Amino acid sequence: MRTDDPTMTRTSDDCPACGAARLRAWGELSEEEREVVRRISTPAERETRHRWCVRCWHEEADDSPRSA
Numbered sequence: 001m002r003t004d005d006p007t008m009t010r011t012s013d014d015c016p017a018c019g020a021a022r023l024r025a026w027g028e029l030s031e032e033e034r035e036v037v038r039r040i041s042t043p044a045e046r047e048t049r050h051r052w053c054v055r056c057w058h059e060e061a062d063d064s065p066r067s068a
Helices: 031-040 045-049
Strands: 050-052 059-061
């Protein structure tokens, strides 16, 4: 097994697109980050059920409830 494989250390909260440290829920985004999300997505459900990478703006649906 290779130990230098970056996918071996990735957690479920890491961005699968760019590898940034953590996807953020709506309540964890700053006002500026929320404005970016508003411009790239529209449904209100995304504010409560999706998470974003603030590095590359990868969006991921999260079907499990999360506290913000």
